[in-house]
Amino acid sequence: MESPEAVNASLDARYGRTPNRRVRDRRILWIVAGAFALVLGSWVIWAGLDGTKPLIEARDTAHSIIDEHSVSVTFEVSMPTGTAASCAVEALNENFTIVGWKVVDLPPSDRYTRSVTEIVRTTELSNTGLIYRCWLT
Known part of the structure; x- marks a missing residue:
């Protein structure tokens, strides 16, 4: 009959519970954690801290609704000095359809x-006028 220590050692070897396995598992865990920290740190620098x-x-x-066929829209644009831009201005009716x-x-x-005021001609009575978007040209 085998001793209990020998039986335990035999079972540990059979099911992969050896001291070498624990050291290897710990190394793998540290490598994965380090790779994750490196990727996370790189992403934070690239996405969040680039300024x-x-x-x-x-x-x-x-x-301001002028009449049935026009609306005055006033908006502010902030952009670098010395650059040109274009802005799309829209008028919407009560159903939020572009008119x-x-x-x-x-x-x-x-x-x-700078502040800009533009008159937009409409196909029917508008409910509002607003800036859609601006882009550098």
């Missing part, structure tokens, strides 16, 4: 933020 900001920002400030659309070209300026 880039949008080059152009636009926001609605006012709108008027106009692309406005903004020439270069020495001011970072």
